Amino acid sequence: xxxxxxxxxxxxxxxxxxxxxxxxxxxxxxxxxxxxxxxxxxxxxxxxxxxxxxxxxxxxxxxxxxxxxxxxxxxxxxxxxxxxxxxxxxxxxxxxxxxxxxxxxxxxxxxxxxxxxxxxxxxxxxxxxxxxxxxxxxxxxxxxxxxxxxxxxxxxxxxxxxxxxxxxxxxxxxxxxxxxxxxxxxxxxxxxxxxxxxxxxxxxxxxxxxxxxxxxxxxxxxxxxxxxxxxxxxxxxxxxxxxxxxxxxxxxxxxxxxxxxxxxxxxxxxxxxxxxxxxxxxxxxxxxxxxxxxxxxxxxxxxxxxxxxxxxxxxxxxxxxxxxxxxxxxxxxxxxxxxxxxxxxxxxxxxxxxxxxxxxxxxxxxxxxxxxxxxxxxxxxxxxxxxxxxxxxxxxxxxxxxxxxxxxxxxxxxx
Amino acid sequence: xxxxxxxxxxxxxxxxxxxxxxxxxxxxxxxxxxxxxxxxxxxxxxxxxxxxxxxxxxxxxxxxxxxxxxxxxxxxxxxxxxxxxxxxxxxxxxxxxxxxxxxxxxxxxxxxxxxxxxxxxxxxxxxxxxxxxxxxxxxxxxxxxxxxxxxxxxxxxxxx
Numbered sequence: 001x002x003x004x005x006x007x008x009x010x011x012x013x014x015x016x017x018x019x020x021x022x023x024x025x026x027x028x029x030x031x032x033x034x035x036x037x038x039x040x041x042x043x044x045x046x047x048x049x050x051x052x053x054x055x056x057x058x059x060x061x062x063x064x065x066x067x068x069x070x071x072x073x074x075x076x077x078x079x080x081x082x083x084x085x086x087x088x089x090x091x092x093x094x095x096x097x098x099x100x101x102x103x104x105x106x107x108x109x110x111x112x113x114x115x116x117x118x119x120x121x122x123x124x125x126x127x128x129x130x131x132x133x134x135x136x137x138x139x140x141x142x143x144x145x146x147x148x149x150x151x152x153x154x155x156x157x158x159x160x161x162x163x164x165x166x167x168x169x170x171x172x173x174x175x176x177x178x179x180x181x182x183x184x185x186x187x188x189x190x191x192x193x194x195x196x197x198x199x200x201x202x203x204x205x206x207x208x209x210x211x212x213x214x215x216x217x218x219x220x221x222x223x224x225x226x227x228x229x230x231x232x233x234x235x236x237x238x239x240x241x242x243x244x245x246x247x248x249x250x251x252x253x254x255x256x257x258x259x260x261x262x263x264x265x266x267x268x269x270x271x272x273x274x275x276x277x278x279x280x281x282x283x284x285x286x287x288x289x290x291x292x293x294x295x296x297x298x299x300x301x302x303x304x305x306x307x308x309x310x311x312x313x314x315x316x317x318x319x320x321x322x323x324x325x326x327x328x329x330x331x332x333x334x335x336x337x338x339x340x341x342x343x344x345x346x347x348x349x350x351x352x353x354x355x356x357x358x359x360x361x362x363x364x365x366x367x368x369x370x371x372x373x374x375x376x377x378x379x380x381x382x383x384x385x386x387x388x389x390x391x392x393x394x395x396x397x398x399x400x401x402x403x404x405x406x407x408x409x410x411x412x413x414x415x
Numbered sequence: 416x417x418x419x420x421x422x423x424x425x426x427x428x429x430x431x432x433x434x435x436x437x438x439x440x441x442x443x444x445x446x447x448x449x450x451x452x453x454x455x456x457x458x459x460x461x462x463x464x465x466x467x468x469x470x471x472x473x474x475x476x477x478x479x480x481x482x483x484x485x486x487x488x489x490x491x492x493x494x495x496x497x498x499x500x501x502x503x504x505x506x507x508x509x510x511x512x513x514x515x516x517x518x519x520x521x522x523x524x525x526x527x528x529x530x531x532x533x534x535x536x537x538x539x540x541x542x543x544x545x546x547x548x549x550x551x552x553x554x555x556x557x558x559x560x561x562x563x564x565x566x567x568x569x570x571x572x573x574x575x
Contacts, residue, residue, distance in 0.1 A: 340454065342453050342546070343454075343547055343549075343550045344549070344550050345454075360551060363551055364547075364553060367544065367547040367555035370543065370544075371544070371555055371557050374556075381540075383433070384433060384449055385450035385536075385538070385542070386453075387540075387543050399430075401540070402529070402536075403533065405517035405518070405537050406518040406521060406523060406557065407541065407556060407557065407558030407559070408517075412503060412505065412506045413475070413504070413506065413513050414476065414506045415480060415505045415506065415507050
């Protein structure tokens with residue numbers, strides 16, 4: 001049940017409103033979140049089942065990546081598909097051969113013909129992917145904890161036979177999740193500005209010893225503007241890497257973007273300003289070349305041994321290409337905010353960076369909001385009938401119609 | 416109370432100075448000027464005649480006639496509510512659309528209303544949602560849809 005907060009809501013600029021509608025469109029819904037929770041819980045129990053090659057070896061499973069930091073978005077807005085990353089901590093020696101661990105995990109899930117997940121499983125270089133009928137995927141990454149060292153730090157297992165690669169990589173995804181969520185907090189002003197509602201707290205579900213629950217589904221307005229800005233930047237990234245010219249390129253990992261964003265300074269009060277701020281800060285870091293490939297070097301803030309940029313960017317050219325993507329995003333966010341673009345121009349900007357589905361959704365929702373305002377008698381017009389929004393409407397003292405009206409029409413009218 | 420044409424002219428000059436009187440007779444006036452609810456400028460024409468008190472005033476017939484002179488309103492039969500939502504067509508010039516800004520049967524406008532407080536606002540709003548219709552191919556400005564009966568004429572409007 002939602003509760004409307006008692007105070008009046010702050011005005012929101014049109015640019016911010018459009019970005020929040022884009023963000024709405026790319027969110028994982030509560031239903032999807034719950035389905036992901038069920039899927040990942042079932043998978044983890046399945047791997048630990050009697051008769052599994054990893055029976056009794058599963059210590060803990062927990063979501064990592066975007067689901068853990070609240071930055072998950074759909075991978076395809078039209079179909080609402082999404083991916084979930086899960087860490088599976090195994091009771092195995094951290095120096096076990098990577099090929100063996102990944103193979104065991106694959107066999108544990110794939111099972112015999114006719115079994116639950118048979119044929120829906122793919123073996124990758126660091127994880128095993130399970131694809132569900134609705135197109136969503138779960139990536140299960142096996143990790144073996146270190147006996148000594150920071151809590152939850154351990155080795156992941158990398159094996160890529162086609163490149164003759166096989167090694168262990170120290171990681172601490174749990175630590176990064178804790179750090180990120182501790183530093184990116186709920187913002188009451190954002191909440192008030194964009195929705196002004198609360199969800200009554202629900203009791204926590206019972207926690208199984210070996211499975212940590214998915215973070216509770218957060219409504220959009222409960223997220224920090226930094227999280228929402230990161231979601232938009234991720235969406236921009238996803239679209240930028242779709243063209244054939246970038247086939248085979250690695251995308252900047254979400255953990256890299258998230259780790260950099262933590263250093264982007266104070267959260268801006270406006271979402272468009274926050275997108276500009278975070279994107280600008282990422283661009284500043286992309287000038288660095290102190291990594292082993294002469295590229296940027298980003299590590300886990302909780303565990304510096306965990307290098308987030310070990311595989312991306314592959315070359316400095318790729319780093320600069322992504323820098324150019326962000327530059328174009330920033331330029332268009334300034335245009336959206338400052339240049340008073342037309343409805344069509346706004347749609348073009350949004351489509352260019354966030355895709356057609358999200359852009360159309362944003363424009364339509366914005367029009368709906370204006371219609372609601374016109375019916376409520378709060379649609380403000382300036383001179384020449386210019387539709388005003390946000391602080392401009394309040395500051396200018398512009399007026400609204402004396403009363404609302406219902407358009408009808410059809411038929412003929414004598415001149 | 417019927418608003419006189421002098422009252423209408425004074426209110427328009429005060430609130431919408433860019434809408435200039437281009438024709439004037441004893442009980443009527445025509446204004447022309449620009450409305451730009453989005454970025455595009457629309458040259459509109461608003462014609463209004465104050466009815467005589469003795470006339471059996473009908474809001475549908477008494478309403479101001481609002482046209483868009485430039486740029487011409489686009490027709491898109493394939494868009495939602497195409498070819499052009501919420502317009503009347505002239506009985507003489509059948510291809511001339513007049514904006515439908517209110518529901519005459521709902522008492523939303525009357526001859527005691529100032530055009531400056533109603534018609535012009537509603538015209539700007541109509542044009543804003545028209546711009547939205549061009550961009551999205553969907554009419555998001557509410558209103559009733561006309562429904563044709565089996566005889567092909569216009570029946571009672573169906574609510575959206």
